[in-house]
Each structure stands twice: as structure tokens, then as C-alpha cells.
Amino acid sequence: MHGSHLSDTQRRVRALETILTEKGYVDPATLDALIETYESKIGPRNGARVVAKAWADREYRDWLFSDASAAIASLGFTGRQGEHMVAVENTPDVHNMVVCTLCSCYPWPVLGLPPVWYKSAPYRSRAVADPRGVLREFGVELPEKTEIRVWDSTAEVRYLVVPMRPAGTDGLSEDELAERVTRDGMIGTAVL
Amino acid sequence: MGGNQGFGPIEREADEPAFHAEWERRAFALTLAMGATGQWNLDQSRFAREDREPADYLSRTYYEIWEAGLVRLLEERGLLSEEEIQAGHAIDTAREVRRLAAEDVEPLLTRGGGVEREPAGEPRFAVGDRVRARNTHPLTHTRLPRYVRGHVGTIERVHGAHVYPDVHAVTGEEDPQWLYTVRFTARELWGSEENASITVDAWEPYLERLR
Numbered sequence: 464m465h466g467s468h469l470s471d472t473q474r475r476v477r478a479l480e481t482i483l484t485e486k487g488y489v490d491p492a493t494l495d496a497l498i499e500t501y502e503s504k505i506g507p508r509n510g511a512r513v514v515a516k517a518w519a520d521r522e523y524r525d526w527l528f529s530d531a532s533a534a535i536a537s538l539g540f541t542g543r544q545g546e547h548m549v550a551v552e553n554t555p556d557v558h559n560m561v562v563c564t565l566c567s568c569y570p571w572p573v574l575g576l577p578p579v580w581y582k583s584a585p586y587r588s589r590a591v592a593d594p595r596g597v598l599r600e601f602g603v604e605l606p607e608k609t610e611i612r613v614w615d616s617t618a619e620v621r622y623l624v625v626p627m628r629p630a631g632t633d634g635l636s637e638d639e640l641a642e643r644v645t646r647d648g649m650i651g652t653a654v655l
Numbered sequence: 656m657g658g659n660q661g662f663g664p665i666e667r668e669a670d671e672p673a674f675h676a677e678w679e680r681r682a683f684a685l686t687l688a689m690g691a692t693g694q695w696n697l698d699q700s701r702f703a704r705e706d707r708e709p710a711d712y713l714s715r716t717y718y719e720i721w722e723a724g725l726v727r728l729l730e731e732r733g734l735l736s737e738e739e740i741q742a743g744h745a746i747d748t749a750r751e752v753r754r755l756a757a758e759d760v761e762p763l764l765t766r767g768g769g770v771e772r773e774p775a776g777e778p779r780f781a782v783g784d785r786v787r788a789r790n791t792h793p794l795t796h797t798r799l800p801r802y803v804r805g806h807v808g809t810i811e812r813v814h815g816a817h818v819y820p821d822v823h824a825v826t827g828e829e830d831p832q833w834l835y836t837v838r839f840t841a842r843e844l845w846g847s848e849e850n851a852s853i854t855v856d857a858w859e860p861y862l863e864r865l866r
Contacts, residue, residue: 472678472719472722473676473677473678474743475722475726475740476678476681476682476685476722477678477681477743478739478740478741478742478743478744479681479682479685479722479725479726479735479740480681480685481743481744481745482735482739482740482743482744482745483685483689483729483735485744485745485749486734486745486749486750487749487752487754488688488689488692488734488749488752488754489685489688489689489754489755490688490754490755490756490757492757493684493688493754493755493756493757493759493760494681494684494685494688495684495757496757496760496761497683497684497687497688497760497764498674498680498681498683498684500760500761500764501673501683502673502674502680506673541765541766541767542764542765542766542767543763543764543767543768544767545767546767546768546769546770547769547770547771547814547817549812549836562657564656564657564800564802565656565657565705565798565800566701566704566705567717572767575673576673576683578667578668578671579666579668579671579675579717580665580666580667580668582717583662583665583666584656584659584662584713585662585663585664585665585666586665587656587657588656588657588658588659588660588662589662589665590657591657591658591802591844591853592657592658592660592802592844592845592847594841594849594851594853595849595851597665600664600665601665601667607850608850609850610850610851610852611849611850611851611852612838612851612852612853612854613851613852613853613854614854615657615800615853615854615855615856616856617798617799617800617855617856617857618798618814618817618820618834618856618857618858619769619770619817619818620814620834620836620856
């Protein structure tokens with residue numbers, strides 16, 4: 464049943480593209496450019512640059528937490544689904560994690576398109592009601608005293624978690640630091 | 656969706672690709688390209704995806720919902736008919752719309768579309784104020800999650816005046832309203848003993864001062 468449902472969707476999407484192209488509403492080359500952008504140009508490596516710089520550069524860190532949109536834009540990461548950015552900092556006392564219970568809001572310019580689990584009913588329903596249980600499912604066990612702050616992205620503000628800098632990374636360059644930063648670390652469902 | 660139970664474990668995929676099928680790529684791109692024609696706004700497109708029977712919403716995959724939302728918007732505006740989808744080609748006469756060109760994709764995406772506007776007046780609330788999320792259940796579009804309605808929280812940030820989705824989705828007017836980040840404790844929302852809090856971003860009409 465699932466298979467036939469899927470091929471029905473394939474047929475419908477193909478028909479849609481044909482019709483909208485014939486009517487002059489879309490240009491297939493435009494569609495290719497849109498796909499190319501989110502498939503290979505924009506992704507969590509962008510966010511990793513932001514985090515690494517915040518770890519390495521005190522002044523940049525302060526700017527990021529006072530005006531994230533401007534600080535992130537200064538590295539060239541701007542635009543759709545990242546117009547109003549807020550960065551939140553993980554510390555030994557506070558762990559932040561981000562969800563969109565209403566749909567799939569996610570900071571595209573720094574993280575790319577969200578993974579399927581982020582958009583799924585299990586994560587969206589439980590991240591707000593049982594964050595510690597969700598983190599445990601991701602293999603993250605936090606001390607009892609650590610406060611968990613969940614950010615439900617219900618407006619056009621998009622949240623970027625700045626994870627704690629891993630121990631033993633003192634001598635690393637920004638490039639090397641960026642390699643330590645993971646997508647889930649910046650959603651807040653992993654610690655580095 | 657927030658707080659609903661029974662959806663089971665979170666299923667993750669290692670090295671997940673951006674898309675899982677060619678039709679997902681095309682459905683995604685068609686939605687963005689048609690959005691750029693200006694025939695509807697972001698909140699209208701969200702409502703077209705979300706305003707469906709719960710069983711229908713939950714049984715579709717993410718991009719199946721996008722496809723269904725796009726078709727609904729196109730049909731509502733007379734840009735497409737179900738008959739055309741069944742036929743697989745255009746039947747009705749095309750209307751004049753602003754088509755997004757390939758060379759305009761990068762500037763469009765890089766520029767984005769900020770929603771902060773000049774405020775009409777002063778904000779009613781300040782950081783630290785205690786507020787209650789209104790117990791309201793509109794049939795039209797809203798971005799106030801059900802799980803905070805009627806609950807008490809604290810203003811944590813004042814963001815400025817942002818386009819108000821509840822009106823924008825219905826009339827197309829922006830009606831900017833002050834936007835706040837409001838923090839609720841896990842105890843207030845869930846009766847939980849956990850050391851946790853949840854914030855939502857809420858427009859001023861969603862909130863009332865606690866007396």
C-alpha cells in the first residue's frame with residue numbers, strides 16, 4: 464500500500480511540474496538551482512564556522528549572543544529562514560535544545576534543511592514535554608542539576624545552539640574547531 | 656503537536672541526505688518557486704499545509720504535505736485544476752504571474768524575507784513581566800501552540816514588531832504586532848518536577864497581563 468501511495472505522489476509531482484512549466488509559472492532551470500543550493504551549498508558546515516569562531520574569538524562570541532543575525536551575516540550566512548537569529552549558549556548549568564512543535568522551523572542558512580527526525584511527530588511532540596527523555600534517546604545524559612531550556616520556534620526567530628567547547632581543544636585553529644561541531648550539537652540534541 | 660503522546664521512538668538516520676527521492680526535490684523546489692510568484696504569502700502556505708484532518712496530516716510524509724499544500728494554494732487561486740493533474744498537462748489558459756528566473760535564485764535566497772516592521776506603538780510587556788497565554792481556539796491560522804494556552808509564563812525577550820500570522824494568513828495584511836519570547840516552567844506546563852523550561856515566541860495578542 465505504501466509503495467503505490469508513493470508512486471501516486473511521484474506521478475502527481477511530475478504532473479505538477481509539467482503543468483506549471485507549460486503555463487509559464489516555473490522554469491525547470493530555476494527548480495534545479497533551488498535544489499542545488501540546499502543540496503550542496505547550504506548545510507551545517509556553515510553553522511560550524513559560526514560556533515568555531517565564537518569559541519576562538521571572545522569579541523565575536525559576545526557579538527553573537529547580543530546580535531546573532533548581524534554576527535552570523537558577517538560570515539556570509541544570510542537569507543531565507545535565518546532572517547532573525549538568536550544564539551543560545553550551553554554551559555555546565557544550562558543545556559539548550561531547539562524544536563518546532565508546529566511545523567519544521569529551522570535555521571536554514573546555518574544548518575541547511577532539517578533532518579527527517581526533526582520534522583517527525585515523535586520529536587515534535589516529546590521535545591517540549593519530556594526533553595530529558597528525548598536527550599537520553601539521543602544518548603545524552605545530563606547531570607540532574609543542569610537546567611534544560613527548550614526553544615519552540617513558533618515565529619520567524621530561528622535558534623542556534625552554541626555547544627560547550629570540548630575539552631582538550633585548546634591549541635586548535637578555527638578550521639580544526641569547526642570540524643568538531645556537529646549538526647545535532649547545534650540543535651542541542653548532542654553534546655560534543 | 657507539542658505534548659501529544661504515543662508517537663513512539665525518534666527514528667534517526669546516519670548520514671542522512673537532504674532529500675530521499677527525486678520527487679521530494681521537485682516538490683520542495685516547486686513550492687519555493689511558486690512562493691516567489693507572490694500569489695500567496697508564507698503564512699497562507701503554512702495554513703494550506705496544516706489545515707487538514709488530523710489523520711490525513713499524520714499519515715502523509717513531510718513532502719507529501721508540501722505537495723498537498725501547494726496543490727491547494729494553486730487550486731484556490733485558479734492556477735491549477737485537479738483535472739489538469741489527472742491529465743498530466745495544462746488544460747486551462749495560463750494567467751500572468753511573476754516567474755522566478757534561475758539567475759535570481761541566489762539573490763532571493765540570500766536576501767530572504769525579514770518580517771520585522773516599524774511598530775505602531777509601544778510594547779505592552781517588558782522583560783520579566785508575568786503573562787498568561789490566552790485560552791483561545793481559532794479555526795483560522797495561529798502560531799500559539801495549544802500546550803501553552805491558559806498557562807502562565809515570563810517575558811524573556813522583546814523582539815520588535817513582526818508580521819502577525821493570524822491576520823496575514825487570512826487577509827494578506829501584515830498587521831505587525833510586538834513579538835516576545837515567553838518562558839514557561841515544565842512544572843507549569845506539565846506538572847513535572849524536571850529542572851526544565853520551554854519558551855515560545857508569542858505575538859502580543861496571544862498574551863494577557865497576569866493580575
